[in-house]
Amino acid sequence: MTVWDGMIGQPEAIATLQAAARAAAGQDATPGAMTHAWLFTGPPGSGRSVAARAFAAALQCERLDAVGCGECFACTAVAHRAHPDVHSVVPEGLSISVAEMRAIVARSARRPVTGRWQIVVIEDADRLTEQASNALLKAVEEPPERTVFLLCAPSTHPDDVSVTIRSRCRLVTLRTPRAADVAAVLVGEGIDAETAEWAAAAGQGHVGRSRRLARDAAASDRRAEVLTIPARLTTLQACLDAASRLVAAAEAESAALSAELDAGETEALATALGAGGTGRGVAAMARGSAGALKELEKRQKSRATRTQRDSLDRALVDLAAFYRDVLLVLAGADVPAAHPDLADDVIAVSRRLDATGALRCLDAVQACREALELNVKPIIALEALTAALRLPD
Ligand SMILES: [Zn+2]
Structure with missing residues (x-):
């Protein structure tokens, strides 16, 4: 090796x-x-x-x-x-x-x-x-x-x-690796062939994401939850609910990850600052440590924002691939789908959209990703997105 x-x-x-x-x-x-x-x-x-x-x-x-x-x-x-x-x-x-x-x-x-x-x-x-x-x-x-x-x-x-x-x-x-290459790596890591093939397609050339999907049930549940959204967007209320669910899930994922990292860091800093020192030194250290803790909290907050944004972006990448699959069905193209396991949903949505409509959905997902990059409040960006993805009657 x-x-x-x-x-x-x-x-x-x-x-x-x-x-x-x-x-x-x-x-x-x-x-x-x-x-x-x-x-x-x-x-x-x-x-x-x-x-x-x-x-x-x-x-x-x-x-x-x-x-x-x-x-x-x-x-x-x-x-x-x-x-x-x-x-x-x-x-x-x-x-x-x-x-x-x-x-x-x-x-x-x-x-x-x-x-x-x-x-x-x-x-x-x-x-x-x-x-x-x-x-x-x-x-x-x-x-x-x-x-x-x-x-x-x-x-x-x-x-x-x-x-x-x-x-x-x-x-x-570097280029996006082919699904077959990713699947081969996962098989080499001991994952069974069927799961490896599915995870390689669903990860869309993102090796780490494919590995997580193959190994971590929570990640694959979350993906499934996101991908059942498009077929359900039939009323405005359903759109608003979907937006708040997406944001809440990203917040929960970020909070779980941050809680783990933050606790360890804060403890490490407290130990480092608390070691040694008497008399006048202690007072100076107390002033210094308040500053250091504040600095650490600032960094942790910034990291939490980033994690939440990354989590939302992953959901949006999955959604974009869903609408690409819809377009492929509408065009009758013989190209492997990104989400073969959601073929039923893809077909249901393709019956209610034409190619222009599917392209408009893809654009809306991209616009939402850009809005999040520009620091638009997540719930606002996501509500605009799900409303734009609402299926015609
Ligand atoms: Zn060497």
Whole structure:
């Protein structure tokens, strides 16, 4: 099992990265194969951060002839996010702050401890604030000799990474993996063939989502609940009910996840602040800790908003695929459906819409996704959506 096995259905990207890793290890003289800054883009779920980590492992791999053997200490440490010379930046809130970025840039200038490179992986580089982006740009423009920056950003929003940063990076474009490739991976992980095939189709090229659908009953229940909505939107009351149910489900999912994460963090911070100190120090620490707690609460709130938004967006992606299936039925196209298990609902809805109507529904789902990105209140965006999806009498 090499580090490249996790990159599903991406032969071109693998070839590019392997050539770079070989050049970096001095095994290949292809001029310009290796460079200091890379930008991994691709649709959600195509495995941007998986690709970045595979490349990071290959650059640190101890087997210079194999680059990315998947078995040596370096490869294993990167896979477990424990390599001292590979740092990951994963924004938990809505953006990566300038303070965070300055700290990262400062650390990136150090010499590698054990590996050959000092590697910084920035997941969701589209969430850099403008100031953070500028702080990063300086480092990317004049990278320390042994430092490599690996940025990841969704290709659906290419403009979210500044043009100047993009122009300094080598681009690695990932594509949506085919359902057959995803199903094969799930089978390899021990999932039975029928479930794997269903989850691969329902996940629509999003590997992580397919894996969750195959393994987590709550995720597949939630999907089924969302996908029974279109056929039921016959009255305005039904539309309003559906909107509030969607929002409530997203809130519940986000609350469950946040409660778990928040409690652990708050406790860790309290322990860290409470350790040691007497006399005047204690008073100063009390003032300081109030600030730190407030800062933590702010971050946790921002993360909860993000989780809720992500959860709603997943529901909307499922709905969009539903209307695509409706269009396929109306067009009589012989293309595999995204939701074959909901064929009855798809047919019922296709009897009440024509192609123009189905396209209008698809547009409405897309408009709702954009409204949520622009911070429109979820219930308002969802009510506008479900009203637009109401079936004609
Ligand atoms: Zn290795």
